Amino acid sequence: MTGLWYVLGFLFAGVSFVFMTIGLAWLISHRNRGDRHKGLPYESGIDTFGDTWGRFGVSFYIYALLFVAFDIEVIFVYLWAIVFRDVLVGGLVSMAVFVGILMLGLAYAWRKGVLRWR
Amino acid sequence: MATQIPSLDDPTVLVQTPATIYDAVPPYAPRTEREAEFYTLRDGEMLINLGPQHPSTHGVLRLVVKLEGERISDVDPVLGYLHRGIEKLGENADYHHAIAYTDPLEYISSLFNELAPVMAFEQLMDVRVPRRAEYIRVLACELNRIASHALFMGWMALDLGGLTPILYGFIERDEIVEMLAALTGQRMLFNYMRIGGVNGDLNHEFLSRLGDWMSHALREVDANTTLLNENEIFVRRTRGLGTIDRAMALNMGLTGPNLRASGIPYDVRRAHPYGVYPELEFEIPTRSEGDSYARYMLRVDEIKQSIRIIDQVIHRMPDGPVMAKVPRRITPRPGRAWAAIESPRGQYGCYAISDGTDQPYRFRIHDPSFVNLQAVVPLMPGNLLADTMAVMASLDPVMGGIDK
Amino acid sequence: MSVVAQPSGRLSPAGRMVVPLLGTLIALVVVIAAGIATGIIPAIVIWLGGVILANIAIVRFIVAATAILLFTVPTAFVIIFMELKVIAFMNLRIGPNRVGPWGTLASVVHGLKVLSKEDFTPTGVDVSVFTLAPVATFVASVLAFMVLPFGPGLFGADLNVGLLYFFAVGGLGVIGLLMAGWASFNKYSLLGGLRSAAQLVSYEIPLTLSVVGVIMLAGTMSLNGIVQAQSGSFLDWFVVRQPLAFLVFFIAATAEANRTPFDLTEADSEIVAGFATEYSGMRFGFFFFAEYVNVFLLSGLAVVLFFGGWTAPIPWPWPVHFLLTPVDTLVALVAVLVGLPLVGSLLLALPTWMVRPRLSFARAYGTWLLLFVPLAIGLVLLYLLLNLDALLGIVWFFIKAYAFVFTFVWMRATLPRVRIDQLMGLAWKWLLPASLANLFLTALAILVVRP
Numbered sequence: 008m009t010g011l012w013y014v015l016g017f018l019f020a021g022v023s024f025v026f027m028t029i030g031l032a033w034l035i036s037h038r039n040r041g042d043r044h045k046g047l048p049y050e051s052g053i054d055t056f057g058d059t060w061g062r063f064g065v066s067f068y069i070y071a072l073l074f075v076a077f078d079i080e081v082i083f084v085y086l087w088a089i090v091f092r093d094v095l096v097g098g099l100v101s102m103a104v105f106v107g108i109l110m111l112g113l114a115y116a117w118r119k120g121v122l123r124w125r
Numbered sequence: 126m127a128t129q130i131p132s133l134d135d136p137t138v139l140v141q142t143p144a145t146i147y148d149a150v151p152p153y154a155p156r157t158e159r160e161a162e163f164y165t166l167r168d169g170e171m172l173i174n175l176g177p178q179h180p181s182t183h184g185v186l187r188l189v190v191k192l193e194g195e196r197i198s199d200v201d202p203v204l205g206y207l208h209r210g211i212e213k214l215g216e217n218a219d220y221h222h223a224i225a226y227t228d229p230l231e232y233i234s235s236l237f238n239e240l241a242p243v244m245a246f247e248q249l250m251d252v253r254v255p256r257r258a259e260y261i262r263v264l265a266c267e268l269n270r271i272a273s274h275a276l277f278m279g280w281m282a283l284d285l286g287g288l289t290p291i292l293y294g295f296i297e298r299d300e301i302v303e304m305l306a307a308l309t310g311q312r313m314l315f316n317y318m319r320i321g322g323v324n325g326d327l328n329h330e331f332l333s334r335l336g337d338w339m340s341h342a343l344r345e346v347d348a349n350t351t352l353l354n355e356n357e358i359f360v361r362r363t364r365g366l367g368t369i370d371r372a373m374a375l376n377m378g379l380t381g382p383n384l385r386a387s388g389i390p391y392d393v394r395r396a397h398p399y400g401v402y403p404e405l406e407f408e409i410p411t412r413s414e415g416d417s418y419a420r421y422m423l424r425v426d427e428i429k430q431s432i433r434i435i436d437q438v439i440h441r442m443p444d445g446p447v448m449a450k451v452p453r454r455i456t457p458r459p460g461r462a463w464a465a466i467e468s469p470r471g472q473y474g475c476y477a478i479s480d481g482t483d484q485p486y487r488f489r490i491h492d493p494s495f496v497n498l499q500a501v502v503p504l505m506p507g508n509l510l511a512d513t514m515a516v517m518a519s520l521d522p523v524m525g526g527i528d529k
Numbered sequence: 530m531s532v533v534a535q536p537s538g539r540l541s542p543a544g545r546m547v548v549p550l551l552g553t554l555i556a557l558v559v560v561i562a563a564g565i566a567t568g569i570i571p572a573i574v575i576w577l578g579g580v581i582l583a584n585i586a587i588v589r590f591i592v593a594a595t596a597i598l599l600f601t602v603p604t605a606f607v608i609i610f611m612e613l614k615v616i617a618f619m620n621l622r623i624g625p626n627r628v629g630p631w632g633t634l635a636s637v638v639h640g641l642k643v644l645s646k647e648d649f650t651p652t653g654v655d656v657s658v659f660t661l662a663p664v665a666t667f668v669a670s671v672l673a674f675m676v677l678p679f680g681p682g683l684f685g686a687d688l689n690v691g692l693l694y695f696f697a698v699g700g701l702g703v704i705g706l707l708m709a710g711w712a713s714f715n716k717y718s719l720l721g722g723l724r725s726a727a728q729l730v731s732y733e734i735p736l737t738l739s740v741v742g743v744i745m746l747a748g749t750m751s752l753n754g755i756v757q758a759q760s761g762s763f764l765d766w767f768v769v770r771q772p773l774a775f776l777v778f779f780i781a782a783t784a785e786a787n788r789t790p791f792d793l794t795e796a797d798s799e800i801v802a803g804f805a806t807e808y809s810g811m812r813f814g815f816f817f818f819a820e821y822v823n824v825f826l827l828s829g830l831a832v833v834l835f836f837g838g839w840t841a842p843i844p845w846p847w848p849v850h851f852l853l854t855p856v857d858t859l860v861a862l863v864a865v866l867v868g869l870p871l872v873g874s875l876l877l878a879l880p881t882w883m884v885r886p887r888l889s890f891a892r893a894y895g896t897w898l899l900l901f902v903p904l905a906i907g908l909v910l911l912y913l914l915l916n917l918d919a920l921l922g923i924v925w926f927f928i929k930a931y932a933f934v935f936t937f938v939w940m941r942a943t944l945p946r947v948r949i950d951q952l953m954g955l956a957w958k959w960l961l962p963a964s965l966a967n968l969f970l971t972a973l974a975i976l977v978v979r980p
Contacts, residue, residue, distance in 0.1 A: 009586070009686065010686050010688040010689075012590070013590060013593075013675060013685060013686035013688075014672065014675070014686075014694075016590055016594060017594055017597075017671060017672050017675045017685065018668060018672060020594040020595075020598060020671070021598070021667065021668035021671035021672065022664060022668055024598050024671075025663065025664045025667050025668065025815060026664070028644070028811060028815070029648070029660075029663075029811045029812060029815070031644070031811075032643075032644050032645070032646075032648055032810055032811035032814075033648060033811075035644070035645055036644075036645050036646055036647050036648055036810060036811075037647055038647055038648075038649075039647065043652070045649070045651075046651045046652030046653070047651070047652065047653075048651060048653055048713070048714050048715040048716075048807060049715060049717070049801070049806055049807065050173065050174045050715065050716060050717070051174045051175060051176050051177060051178045051179040051187070051801075052174075052177055052178035053174040053177070053187065055174070055715075055716065056164070056172045056174075056189075057166060057171055057172045058171075059171075059653075059714050059715065059716055059719060060711075060714070061171065062168060062169045063169065063171065063194065063719065063723070064169035064170070064193045064194035064196075065194060065723060066194040066195065066196065067726075067727045067730065067953065070727070070730045070731060070953060070957070071726075071730050073730075073957070074729075074730035074731075074733065074734060077734045077738075077961070078733065078734065078737075081734065081737045081738060082693070084738065084741050084968070085692075085693055085737075085741065085744060085750065088741045088744040088745045088968075089744060089748060089749065089750060091745050091748075091972060091975065092745075092748060092975070092979070095975075095976060096976065099969075099972050099973070099976065102972070103969065106965060106968075106969075110962075110965070113957070113961070117957075117958070122953070122954065122957050122958060123950070123954075124195075124509070124949065124950030124953060124954075171716060173716045173717070173720075179801065180797055180798050180801065181798040181799070192720075195720065195724075195949060282945060283798060284798050285798070285945035285946060286789060286790065286792070286796065286798060286944075286945045286946025287943075287944065287945035287946075288616060288620065288789075288941065288942055289616075289619055289620050289942050289943065292620040292621060292622065293620075293621070296621065353945075356944065356945065358790055358944055358945050358946070358947050358951075359945050361947075361951060362945065362947070362948055362951070509948055509949065509950065510720065510799060510800070511793075511796065511799050511946070511948045511949065512948070513799070514798055514799055
């Protein structure tokens with residue numbers, strides 16, 4: 008329970024530190040609205056064409072799907088690793104089966120050419 | 126006449142459009158079919174400007190890149206941000222002054238900019254250059270070629286994210302440039318070539334600096350090269366990237382290292398010899414791969430050949446005057462002349478027409494970077510955005526020469 | 530010719546600082562003496578002590594949070610200075626040499642400059658997300674800092690899921706970069722933000738899986754416990770038993786810290802500064818603050834997991850234990866600190882003065898004092914080092930951690946940047962199988978060695 012309070016406390020301390028510093032900077036720095044050119048997004052000195060917040064071809068979404076699968080796996084592996092000395096052979100076999108299935112999935116994805124940036 | 130089209134850079138367009146509107150197309154009607162096709166965005170595509178004010182477009186080149194995710198589907202280079210009208214300035218100056226204007230064209234290797242016009246004017250006037258002057262020209266130009274290539278090696282690394290090689294390249298370049306400053310009086314825009322010879326004879330400071338540098342030049346070049354070409358990341362990012370095959374290189378009219386990296390041993394110094402190059406021993410290095418790595422390594426080989434040429438030139442340097450007898454006021458017979466030399470970036474030519482007055486009637490510069498830059502458009506599509514910089518750097522364009 | 534006697538307008542710069550300080554000091558002494566005499570100060574001290582003892586847990590938290598937050602500032606400054614100076618030397622440049630000795634204050638001046646610069650909000654941005662992005666990035670680093678043990682007993686909190694917590698919270702920093710990239714209304718930033726997401730999905734799995742071998746060997750996820758499992762000589766460090774895991778971890782940690790050769794999110798030669806293109810002033814500063822804190826954080830984690838944390842490479846074979854009570858020790862230390870310089874200088878100044886009569890005695894004494902004061906301080910510190918494990922632990926921890934920081938800086942000076950698809954290929958095709966192989970190798974080894 009202490010750990011949770013520490014996390015919350017550090018969260019609060021960190022956020023307030025950042026905001027206090029930004030506030031201090033806001034107090035001591037000069038500000039100038041400028042003309043409209045000052046507020047334009049920087050694109051090498053040329054006005055931007057087209058919509059920045061439009062549809063964007065994220066070509067790594069399959070990686071993201073694989074990532075989710077493996078990230079869940081990591082949690083199981085961590086817990087298994089802590090108690091490994093108690094489960095020994097049985098634990099190793101079951102973990103090998105578990106990871107093996109995931110690796111089969113990865114191998115399938117690899118074979119299908121998903122692990123190539125498009 | 127066509128209707129006037131408000132340009133993007135027209136200040137009234139900028140002031141009058143509200144700040145929050147970002148049009149899907151530039152605020153004028155497409156002027157060509159290519160432009161219409163280029164500015165039509167398909168689903169998931171976006172246009173992004175690399176340059177003119179961008180850290181790694183080698184000057185003020187502007188590349189409008191059409192991206193699909195990170196993958197480039199089309200690219201449109203926009204030139205003209207560094208246009209200074211040097212050719213026209215040259216046509217309004219007399220023959221001696223026109224040479225001085227050419228220096229800032231390709232500011233990395235200024236001596237070559239002077240040499241081509243000087244050779245063209247000499248053809249117009251039938252001046253015979255003393256042999257010592259010819260040797261000094263070769264010596265200075267080869268030094269300048271090394272300075273240019275040394276900087277290229279660093280720049281290539283900088284565009285790929287390496288911080289150190291650029292400074293090592295600058296050390297090499299600085300030694301040469303100091304040397305040339307002792308010879309010509311200037312570090313960057315030398316203004317050394319004269320019609321009928323060169324501006325001054327070799328002096329003691331130049332020779333002592335040259336001796337110092339020659340004693341360690343090859344070693345330094347090898348050390349700087351191993352910084353990059355033994356680096357796995359660098360090799361993987363450049364090998365097989367931006368491949369120009371023989372047919373494509375010839376069709377585009379590429380010259381210089383970019384052409385030789387595709388396996389065609391065309392070098393003006395051998396193909397159409399000028400100066401005292403026929404008397405010197407050197408090889409024309411070629412590579413067959415035609416990719417960015419080959420273009421990089423080819424320039425390294427060229428540095429070594431240049432060092433070899435310099436070594437021969439020093440040993441064969443004849444005695445004699447460094448200037449022919451040339452009148453102050455030059456009025457050549459009406460006629461035309463074309464002179465081409467091998468600059469660090471390729472065939473650098475000058476075309477001059479005389480109408481009998483003391484000013485050239487036409488004064489045109491053919492710059493290799495301009496031709497080489499064409500290759501950007503077919504090479505980019507299909508690559509990732511990060512590869513833009515590797516390809517651009519390996520083509521080594523200098524915007525001063527392209528925009529003139 | 531005393532300094533104090535001169536009118537203050539004619540004082541040297543040092544004198545102008547010393548005189549007011551002296552005045553303040555004298556006033557303070559008077560006030561404190563009066564307070565003690567009237568019994569007010571003892572009463573306050575006793576009351577305060579009571580309050581602190583009653584709420585010792587809260588006080589510990591406040592001390593820990595303040596210390597860690599304040600610690601991040603000099604850490605960032607030191608790493609920025611290292612980056613300036615070390616890369617300068619590797620580039621054969623001189624580097625910063627104007628502010629402070631050898632330019633050491635250059636990074637502090639940079640920090641103050643960023644603090645006083647205009648913090649501009651461009652027109653098109655999503656203001657709230659734009660402001661919260663640096664907060665998210667920085668707070669993620671600070672939260673991860675909480676579990677990092679600097680020395681025996683010196684950590685924010687010793688969570689039993691420490692390592693998992695570290696990776697979970699450390700990964701949050703990427704959300705800040707993604708927010709910044711999206712909110713900036715700038716295409717370079719958008720590309721940078723999405724690159725950071727792509728980077729996360731590629732290196733996070735190898736990073737987390739590579740340390741499973743360490744968890745199996747230590748039998749715990751608490752970082753404190755992992756360090757204790759490596760106590761002994763440097764042969765007990767996990768890098769000896771888990772070299773493959775260390776290699777995978779180090780590569781993935783470089784990506785986690787957004788350092789060269791994996792600094793794709795801010796690739797300055799491609800997408801200008803990536804997520805930070807539109808930022809300025811302190812909000813920009815916090816991104817880089819967080820980046821440098823992250824560098825230290827991951828160096829610290831590498832030290833904790835693989836290089837024995839605060840433990841010495843070779844333990845001091847003769848533990849020094851003086852048979853003294855704490856009070857006696859304190860008295861002895863003060864005696865050494867005060868007496869040694871005074872008496873020692875006197876003993877050596879007399880012969881010096883007698884041999885060279887033209888030298889004034891005060892000058893001879895002062896010269897020897899200059900030698901003896903550092904000597905006494907050094908002796909006291911040595912004693913403290915040998916007897917206080919915490920202090921020695923901190924020293925070792927910092928030596929090791931800064932060796933890693935140096936490696937990160939070194940890599941930045943040496944390597945070009947990889948391409949995003951190369952990073953993903955490396956992570957999924959090489960690092961992930963390698964870390965899984967390491968996991969099963971470790972499991973088999975444990976089975977064989979301890980059935």
